[in-house]
Amino acid sequence: MTFNIYDFTSFNRWIDEGLNSIMSPTWALITEMAIIGIVFLLFYAVVGLFLVYAERKVCAFMQNRVGPNRVGPYGIFQTIADFIKLLMKELVYIKDSDKLLFNLAPFIVIIASFMALSAVPFAKGLHAIDFDIGILYVIAVSSLGVVGILLAGWSSNNKYSLIGAMRSGAQIVSYELSVGLSLLTIIVLAGTMQFSEIVEMQRNGWFIFKGHIPAVIAFIVFLIASTAETNRGPFDLAEAESELTAGFHTEYSGIKFAFFFLAEYMNMFLVASIGATVFWGGWMPFHVSGWAGFNTIMDYIPPFVWYIGKTAFIIWLMMLFKWTFPRLRIDQLLTLEWKYLLPINLVNILFMAFLVLMHWHF
Amino acid sequence: MKEIVNLPVSKIEEEEYHINMGPQHPSTHGVLRLLVSLQGEMVKSLKPHCGYIHRGIEKMCEKDTYPQVIHLTDRMDYLSAHINNHAVCLLVEKALEIEVPERVKYIRTIMDELTRIQSHQLWWSSFGMDLGGLTCFFYGLRDREMILDIWEETTGSRFLQSYNCPGGVMQDIHPNFQKKVHAFIKTFKKKIKDYDRLLSGNVIFENRSQGVGLLSKEDAISYGVTGPSGRGSGWSCDIRKVEPYSMYSQVHFNEVLRYECDTYARYMVRMQEMHESMNIIEQLIDNIPEGDHSAKMKAVIKLPAGEYFQRVESARGELGVYVVSDGNKTPYRMKFRTPSFTNLGVLDHISRGMKIADLVAIGASLDLVIPDIDR
Amino acid sequence: MDNETLKARILEIVPEAQLEENKQYLTLLVPAAKLHDLAIKMKDTPELAFDYLICLSGVDYGKQLAVVYHMNSILHKHMVVLKVKTDDRSDPAFDTVSDIWRTAEFHERETYDMFGIRFNNHPDLRRIFLEEDWKGYPLRKDYVDEVNIVEF
Numbered sequence: 005m006t007f008n009i010y011d012f013t014s015f016n017r018w019i020d021e022g023l024n025s026i027m028s029p030t031w032a033l034i035t036e037m038a039i040i041g042i043v044f045l046l047f048y049a050v051v052g053l054f055l056v057y058a059e060r061k062v063c064a065f066m067q068n069r070v071g072p073n074r075v076g077p078y079g080i081f082q083t084i085a086d087f088i089k090l091l092m093k094e095l096v097y098i099k100d101s102d103k104l105l106f107n108l109a110p111f112i113v114i115i116a117s118f119m120a121l122s123a124v125p126f127a128k129g130l131h132a133i134d135f136d137i138g139i140l141y142v143i144a145v146s147s148l149g150v151v152g153i154l155l156a157g158w159s160s161n162n163k164y165s166l167i168g169a170m171r172s173g174a175q176i177v178s179y180e181l182s183v184g185l186s187l188l189t190i191i192v193l194a195g196t197m198q199f200s201e202i203v204e205m206q207r208n209g210w211f212i213f214k215g216h217i218p219a220v221i222a223f224i225v226f227l228i229a230s231t232a233e234t235n236r237g238p239f240d241l242a243e244a245e246s247e248l249t250a251g252f253h254t255e256y257s258g259i260k261f262a263f264f265f266l267a268e269y270m271n272m273f274l275v276a277s278i279g280a281t282v283f284w285g286g287w288m289p290f291h292v293s294g295w296a297g298f299n300t301i302m303d304y305i306p307p308f309v310w311y312i313g314k315t316a317f318i319i320w321l322m323m324l325f326k327w328t329f330p331r332l333r334i335d336q337l338l339t340l341e342w343k344y345l346l347p348i349n350l351v352n353i354l355f356m357a358f359l360v361l362m363h364w365h366f
Numbered sequence: 367m368k369e370i371v372n373l374p375v376s377k378i379e380e381e382e383y384h385i386n387m388g389p390q391h392p393s394t395h396g397v398l399r400l401l402v403s404l405q406g407e408m409v410k411s412l413k414p415h416c417g418y419i420h421r422g423i424e425k426m427c428e429k430d431t432y433p434q435v436i437h438l439t440d441r442m443d444y445l446s447a448h449i450n451n452h453a454v455c456l457l458v459e460k461a462l463e464i465e466v467p468e469r470v471k472y473i474r475t476i477m478d479e480l481t482r483i484q485s486h487q488l489w490w491s492s493f494g495m496d497l498g499g500l501t502c503f504f505y506g507l508r509d510r511e512m513i514l515d516i517w518e519e520t521t522g523s524r525f526l527q528s529y530n531c532p533g534g535v536m537q538d539i540h541p542n543f544q545k546k547v548h549a550f551i552k553t554f555k556k557k558i559k560d561y562d563r564l565l566s567g568n569v570i571f572e573n574r575s576q577g578v579g580l581l582s583k584e585d586a587i588s589y590g591v592t593g594p595s596g597r598g599s600g601w602s603c604d605i606r607k608v609e610p611y612s613m614y615s616q617v618h619f620n621e622v623l624r625y626e627c628d629t630y631a632r633y634m635v636r637m638q639e640m641h642e643s644m645n646i647i648e649q650l651i652d653n654i655p656e657g658d659h660s661a662k663m664k665a666v667i668k669l670p671a672g673e674y675f676q677r678v679e680s681a682r683g684e685l686g687v688y689v690v691s692d693g694n695k696t697p698y699r700m701k702f703r704t705p706s707f708t709n710l711g712v713l714d715h716i717s718r719g720m721k722i723a724d725l726v727a728i729g730a731s732l733d734l735v736i737p738d739i740d741r
Numbered sequence: 742m743d744n745e746t747l748k749a750r751i752l753e754i755v756p757e758a759q760l761e762e763n764k765q766y767l768t769l770l771v772p773a774a775k776l777h778d779l780a781i782k783m784k785d786t787p788e789l790a791f792d793y794l795i796c797l798s799g800v801d802y803g804k805q806l807a808v809v810y811h812m813n814s815i816l817h818k819h820m821v822v823l824k825v826k827t828d829d830r831s832d833p834a835f836d837t838v839s840d841i842w843r844t845a846e847f848h849e850r851e852t853y854d855m856f857g858i859r860f861n862n863h864p865d866l867r868r869i870f871l872e873e874d875w876k877g878y879p880l881r882k883d884y885v886d887e888v889n890i891v892e893f
Binding site: 067 | 499570
């Protein structure tokens with residue numbers, strides 16, 4: 005077996021052949037699905053824990069203080085301690101809430117982000133599902149999260165939660181349009197929706213450099229729209245702590261609150277990784293066409309590290325947004341989307357299409 | 367439900383519903399309950415319910431001697447503690463016709479201006495926090511710590527100092543006082559530019575506050591909204607200019623007026639006032655004359671029978687103290703006309719037609735301190 | 742306008758007003774029935790122009806209950822104090838001035854809460870600090886409360 009960190013396809017084949025030789029094909033398939041499921045769950049949990057810690061540290065450094073530094077060296081076990089505490093909290097049952105929907109809502113949010121994350125490539129071959137309509141699938145599935153939020157607000161039997169959920173629903177549905185259209189700009193440039201092909205096409209330069217002006221505009225719009233999609237940063241009025249206590253998840257306590265909390269960070273990871281894959285090359289190292297020596301040096305760094313590095317950079321940007329800017333009001337938010345981002349997006353797509361036709365890209 | 371039936375607000379229409387903001391709420395900054403009647407996202411009317419922190423200060427004042435009353439005035443508007451004390455001291459000294467030494471006047475004015483700066487710093491921090499820029503909270507409070515350290519050294523406590531007493535101040539200023547105040551002014555002049563960069567010039571903030579909560583000048587006068595909130599509507603109501611006391615007639619400073627009448631105007635008035643306060647302190651800090659830190663007062667202070675009224679400019683607006691005395695050592699009736707109580711009356715009027723998010727911004731721009739409302 | 746002219750103008754409008762001597766500001770005791778009309782004229786007359794009501798306080802003078810109005814003119818910068826008194830301690834009532842100066846709404850509610858003085862035609866006369874079902878009026882001199890007030 006060759007465990008090549010630069011190319012996981014041989015590793016995948018080794019597992020596949022191994023399983024197929026032990027059991028019948030159906031059982032092998034089921035076992036593979038189970039393995040992928042468990043790996044993803046673990047990845048989800050670990051990344052979630054890490055992101056919560058990273059947010060607290062980044063926020064603290066911006067606010068001229070230190071952040072968690074007691075639990076473990078540099079406070080790295082802080083999140084684990086917080087989750088143990090949340091697990092031990094009492095699950096408060098609301099009297100007149102709709103029990104089924106109330107319990108179902110956090111799971112829907114998690115499942116939506118889980119499903120979307122499975123289509124994103126982490127390295128060559130390290131890819132759970134490789135649809136040929138990858139981007140479309142991701143956009144479609146991540147919008148299931150809004151159902152969870154609306155259910156949470158509705159079933160809590162609480163005016164504050166309802167207001168928060170309605171606001172959030174309107175916001176997410178609007179900004180999905182911008183996310184989709186900005187990704188469409190790159191699809192126009194790439195000519196394909198399949199993730200692995202998009203990454204391969206960036207072997208001689210990332211799309212943000214290849215597509216110059218329209219790609220940069222598309223990236224900026226994508227960044228703003230995806231921050232709004234995930235209810236983060238200056239667009240977090242659904243959970244505006246200083247206005248409506250906690251918005252749609254006011255009535256959730258203990259492990260259910262932990263699910264919402266985790267789902268928000270995983271959504272952030274998801275949109276950052278989509279942005280990194282589509283605009284910044286995914287797991288593809290930084291190549292400049294023509295500089296063969298430079299390219300080989302870049303190739304030494306494993307693709308997984310490139311991928312995580314780019315995603316981390318975008319996540320850091322999103323954290324900076326949250327802790328700097330005040331919040332937008334709901335009507336200003338929707339104005340931003342429908343009157344500014346949408347027209348910019350549409351014009352940008354035309355521009356990109358024109359660019360592709362005239363071969364003015366790199 | 368009984369509450370809703372008794373409300374003289376308009377009948378409950380089909381799409382209208384009532385929401386409680388408070389008494390425990392992150393943005394009301396104290397225990398104030400606002401019963402907001404909403405239609406969708408828009409505020410139709412608002413009923414404030416105060417009294418959660420009513421301690422009966424006016425009743426207590428009828429049993430306390432004048433020096434004891436000073437300690438109670440601290441607790442009303444705790445962010446303008448010095449200024450509240452100053453008002454009662456001025457009233458007693460005017461009634462007894464006592465002339466305080468020049469040194470006392472300088473010290474009191476400098477302390478008043480430091481109070482104003484730190485009150486505005488705390489206001490700025492909580493304003494940013496309410497609107498979602500949580501970092502503002504840390505920046506503002508970090509700079510405020512320098513003033514609190516100065517106070518701790520001179521008066522012994524960071525907060526609720528009760529430093530003034532009838533006739534002068536309780537003890538003389540610390541030898542380090544002038545040096546530390548100079549250091550503070552030097553640092554703060556640089557830091558205040560950060561405040562402007564972080565919040566005042568931010569386009570999101572401007573959109574949240576311009577055109578929100580309009581209060582015309584006639585309404586401001588009719589509702590008695592004084593202080594920076596009134597000056598944001600173009601009403602020149604600064605008591606330091608209208609009826610100067612202590613050293614205010616002898617220092618040069620501008621009264622900050624703006625005419626846009628919205629939240630942004632009230633915000634900019636307070637930001638500029640911090641500059642003006644530093645200006646006043648710089649004019650006074652190097653010239654404090656030598657002398658006693660207190661005039662000679664009798665052991666028991668008895669005001670001659672009669673009625674007295676004194677107005678000062680606290681960080682929130684005009685503070686009025688009205689005393690009816692019958693010649694005893696305790697006041698017969700002591701009434702405090704507090705700025706936050708009067709400013710609360712206008713909250714309903716200016717929030718109609720605004721959204722909930724604007725309500726938070728308007729409440730923050732009026733700078734209400736709840737113990738000041740309830741006394 | 743100086744105090745003499747002010748006094749003359751006000752006595753023109755309400756001849757029954759009595760001057761109180763030796764006070765810090767010009768203080769006039771006005772009969773309760775004439776208060777509202779006087780207040781309207783004081784605000785609307787251009788030479789008087791008392792458009793800013795600084796303070797509205799209730800006072801319990803032992804036998805009488807009174808309301809004291811400190812008012813100021815922004816334009817002319819003069820200040821006057823008006824008083825109204827009543828002997829009726831069981832149901833004292835005056836006319837409201839909240840339709841003239843909006844700031845009086847809250848101040849009159851507070852006076853009602855603390856002294857029991859009712860104001861006719863007030864838009865919303867209820868207790869403001871104490872609970873709706875509180876018995877008694879705390880700032881009156883004959884108020885007794887064994888539970889909350891400790892007498893030394």
